[in-house]
Amino acid sequence: MTTLANTNKAASAANGTTARIHPVDEVLPLPKLAAYGFQHVLAFYAGAVLVPIIVAGALKLSPEQLIHLINADLFTCGIASIIQSVGFWKIGVRLPLLQGVTFTAVSPMIAIGLAAGGGTPGLLSIYGSVLVAGLFTFAVASYFAKLVRFFPPVVTGSVILIIGVALLPVAAADIVESPMGPMAMQSPVLLSNLAYALGTLAIIVGIQRFFTGFMQTVAVLLGLVIGTAVAFLLGKATFPDVGTAGWVGYTMPFYFGLPTFSITAILSMIVVMIITMVETTGDVYATGEIVKKRITSDDIGRAIRADGLATFIGGVLNSFPYTCFAENVGLVRLTQVKSRWVIVAAGVIMIILGSLPKAAAIVAGIPLPVLGGAALAMFATVAVVGIQTLSRVDFNNHNNIVVVATSVGLGMLVTSQPFVGSAFPEWAQIIFGSGITLGALSAIVLNIVFNHIGAGHGVAVAGRPGGKLVTLADVNAMSQAEFGATFGGLVEKSPWVLERAYAMKPFADTLALRSAFHDALLTGTPDQQLQLMNSFADLGSEAEAGSSYMQDHVHAGLDVLDHDERNDVHDLAVAYRKQFGFPLIVCAPEVERYERVLETGWSRMANSPAVERAAGLIEIAKIANHRFDKLVANANPIASAQVPQFVERPA
Structure with a gap:
C-alpha cells in the first residue's frame, strides 16, 4: 500500500498536480497557527479554570493549592488536546x-471529596476515582463505538442543541459576575457589565460583517483583546x-500524595465518564458536520x-476528567478555521501557560463580562x-x-432551574x-424506546381524520392499485408517475418516499x-375551480379574486398555453400572493419551450411536496396544526 501511495504521489508530481489536502489536515503558517x-485558548480559558476553582472552594483548599490545580489543569489540557x-x-x-x-x-x-473529609484527602479520593474511570473509558471505547x-x-x-443552549447561562453568569441559579436574581446587574459584554459581542459581530479573510477568523480573539484593553483603561x-506569580512552575505527578480508592467514588466517576462519552460523540459529530468529514464508529472509538x-x-x-470542549466546537464553526494543527498550537500554548504562572495570571485578568460577551457568540x-444536524431528521x-x-424540554428544565437536582437522592x-x-x-x-424497541410503531405517512392511518410498513406492503389510490392526488393521478414511484x-x-x-x-x-403537465388545469379556468390544483392556490389568495383579477390571471394562462402548448403551472404556496403570480408568469413568457418545460416540472415537484406535507399532517396531527386542505376529488 505504501508503494502504491508513493507511486500515486510520483504520478501526481509528474503531471504537475498535487493531491488535495483536506482543510482539517492543512498546516497553516506559524503566525496564523x-x-x-491563542484564540482557542482564550475562548476556553474561563471554562478550563472554572472547574478547579469550584472544586477547590468546595473542598476548602488553600490559595496555593488552587494555583497548582489551575496550572495542572492547563498543562494537562495541552497534552490532552495534542493527543x-x-x-x-x-x-x-x-x-x-x-x-x-468536563463540567x-x-x-x-x-460529593466524592466531601465524603472523604474535604481538603487534601478529598482530592486524593477524587484522583483515585479519576484514574480508574480513565482506564474504564479507554477499555470500553471500542464497544461504545x-x-x-x-x-x-x-x-x-438533540444533544448538540442542548449543549449549546445549556452553556448560554454560563456566559450570562460571567456577564453579570454572579453564580448561576435562583440566588443570582437577588444581585443587582451592573450596567457597566452589560456594556463590556455587549461591546465585546458587537466587536466580534462587526469584524465578522465588515472584514474578510484572516481578520474575520480572529474576530473572537480581537473582541477579547479590545474588550480587555477598554476594561483596563x-x-x-x-x-x-502577575507580580507575585512565579516565572516557571511545573506540575509534578501525584503532587498532593498517592491517590486513595473508594468503590462508591469509582462507580460515580464511571457514570460520569459514560455520560461524557455521549457528550464527546455529539461534539465529534458536530465537528465532522462543520469540517465536512464523515464520522464513523472508528472515529468515535x-x-x-x-x-x-x-x-x-x-x-x-x-x-480531572477530560472531554471535548463544546465551546471550541462553536469557535471552529464561527471562524471556519478547520485545521487540527491549530488545536496542536493551542495545546502547546496551554502547556506553556501551565508552566508559566505569570503568563497564566495575565490571561486570568480578562474580566468575566468580556469573556461572557464572547462566549454568547460561541x-x-x-x-x-x-x-443543522436536526435538519436531516425525518420529522x-x-x-x-x-x-x-422531550429531551430538549428536560435539558432546559435543569438548565433554567439548576437546583432541581437537589430534590433527588445524592446518587x-x-x-x-x-x-x-439529563437531556x-x-x-x-427515548430514541431506543420509540425507534428500536417493539413493533407496530411505524411511521404514519398518510391518512384522514377519523380514518385509518397508513404507516411506512403499510406503504411498502401495498399493491400498485392501493399505492395509486393513496398517493395519486400528489401528481394529478398520472399513472406513469405512480408506476415509477411504486x-x-x-x-x-x-x-x-417523497x-x-x-x-x-x-x-x-x-x-x-x-x-403530466397537461393534466393540470389552466389558471383561472372553470376546470380549475373544482380541482385540487385550486386548493393549492388558496395560499396565494387565488380562490378569492374579484372579476377583474380573475380575468388578469385567465389572460396570462391563455397567452402562456398559446405560446408553449401546455398550461402555466405555478406552485402558489411559494409565490404567496396574486400579484407575484402575474409577475412570475409574464416573466417566464420570455423563456424557450425547453426551459419552460423544465420549469413546469420543477413547479410540479414543489406542488407534490406541499401536497405530501398536507397528507402527512393528516397522518400526524400532533406534528402539525394545519387544517386538512388536500382533498382528493372524484376522477
Missing part, C-alpha cells in the same frame, strides 16, 4: 477538538497576581480512547450546529418529534443535576412529462 491557537488532534495508533480522532475538564464531573467530584447506530441525527442533533481589568487516556493522565498530574453557534415521523421535544444528582446530562440520556433512551419500494423513510415521486416525474419521457 499561533494567532488561531486528540494529532492522534497515534487508535487514539485521537484527528479533528480540531480541544480537550478540557459533568463537578458535582460528583465535590459499536453502539453508534443508537446515535442517529435525532440523538446527536476604565479600571475594570486588573492583574494583581478513537475520540473516546483519547478521553480515557487524557483522564488517566489527569489523575496522575493532579487534574455557545450559540454550538446550538446552531445542533439545529414526518412523530416518534422523532417526541424524542427531540441520582449525577443525572438530574445537569441539563446536558442527553433522555434523547438516547417501483422504488421499499422506502426506508418518508423522505425516501424523493421517489421527484425522481419519477423528472425521469419520464418527454411525452409522459407533457401528459
Whole structure:
C-alpha cells in the first residue's frame, strides 16, 4: 500500500498536480497557527479554570493549592488536546477538538471529596476515582463505538442543541459576575457589565460583517483583546497576581500524595465518564458536520480512547476528567478555521501557560463580562450546529418529534432551574443535576424506546381524520392499485408517475418516499412529462375551480379574486398555453400572493419551450411536496396544526 501511495504521489508530481489536502489536515503558517491557537485558548480559558476553582472552594483548599490545580489543569489540557488532534495508533480522532475538564464531573467530584473529609484527602479520593474511570473509558471505547447506530441525527442533533443552549447561562453568569441559579436574581446587574459584554459581542459581530479573510477568523480573539484593553483603561481589568506569580512552575505527578480508592467514588466517576462519552460523540459529530468529514464508529472509538487516556493522565498530574470542549466546537464553526494543527498550537500554548504562572495570571485578568460577551457568540453557534444536524431528521415521523421535544424540554428544565437536582437522592444528582446530562440520556433512551424497541410503531405517512392511518410498513406492503389510490392526488393521478414511484419500494423513510415521486416525474419521457403537465388545469379556468390544483392556490389568495383579477390571471394562462402548448403551472404556496403570480408568469413568457418545460416540472415537484406535507399532517396531527386542505376529488 505504501508503494502504491508513493507511486500515486510520483504520478501526481509528474503531471504537475498535487493531491488535495483536506482543510482539517492543512498546516497553516506559524503566525496564523499561533494567532488561531491563542484564540482557542482564550475562548476556553474561563471554562478550563472554572472547574478547579469550584472544586477547590468546595473542598476548602488553600490559595496555593488552587494555583497548582489551575496550572495542572492547563498543562494537562495541552497534552490532552495534542493527543486528540494529532492522534497515534487508535487514539485521537484527528479533528480540531480541544480537550478540557468536563463540567459533568463537578458535582460528583465535590460529593466524592466531601465524603472523604474535604481538603487534601478529598482530592486524593477524587484522583483515585479519576484514574480508574480513565482506564474504564479507554477499555470500553471500542464497544461504545459499536453502539453508534443508537446515535442517529435525532440523538446527536438533540444533544448538540442542548449543549449549546445549556452553556448560554454560563456566559450570562460571567456577564453579570454572579453564580448561576435562583440566588443570582437577588444581585443587582451592573450596567457597566452589560456594556463590556455587549461591546465585546458587537466587536466580534462587526469584524465578522465588515472584514474578510484572516481578520474575520480572529474576530473572537480581537473582541477579547479590545474588550480587555477598554476594561483596563476604565479600571475594570486588573492583574494583581502577575507580580507575585512565579516565572516557571511545573506540575509534578501525584503532587498532593498517592491517590486513595473508594468503590462508591469509582462507580460515580464511571457514570460520569459514560455520560461524557455521549457528550464527546455529539461534539465529534458536530465537528465532522462543520469540517465536512464523515464520522464513523472508528472515529468515535478513537475520540473516546483519547478521553480515557487524557483522564488517566489527569489523575496522575493532579487534574480531572477530560472531554471535548463544546465551546471550541462553536469557535471552529464561527471562524471556519478547520485545521487540527491549530488545536496542536493551542495545546502547546496551554502547556506553556501551565508552566508559566505569570503568563497564566495575565490571561486570568480578562474580566468575566468580556469573556461572557464572547462566549454568547460561541455557545450559540454550538446550538446552531445542533439545529443543522436536526435538519436531516425525518420529522414526518412523530416518534422523532417526541424524542427531540422531550429531551430538549428536560435539558432546559435543569438548565433554567439548576437546583432541581437537589430534590433527588445524592446518587441520582449525577443525572438530574445537569441539563446536558439529563437531556442527553433522555434523547438516547427515548430514541431506543420509540425507534428500536417493539413493533407496530411505524411511521404514519398518510391518512384522514377519523380514518385509518397508513404507516411506512403499510406503504411498502401495498399493491400498485392501493399505492395509486393513496398517493395519486400528489401528481394529478398520472399513472406513469405512480408506476415509477411504486417501483422504488421499499422506502426506508418518508423522505425516501417523497424523493421517489421527484425522481419519477423528472425521469419520464418527454411525452409522459407533457401528459403530466397537461393534466393540470389552466389558471383561472372553470376546470380549475373544482380541482385540487385550486386548493393549492388558496395560499396565494387565488380562490378569492374579484372579476377583474380573475380575468388578469385567465389572460396570462391563455397567452402562456398559446405560446408553449401546455398550461402555466405555478406552485402558489411559494409565490404567496396574486400579484407575484402575474409577475412570475409574464416573466417566464420570455423563456424557450425547453426551459419552460423544465420549469413546469420543477413547479410540479414543489406542488407534490406541499401536497405530501398536507397528507402527512393528516397522518400526524400532533406534528402539525394545519387544517386538512388536500382533498382528493372524484376522477
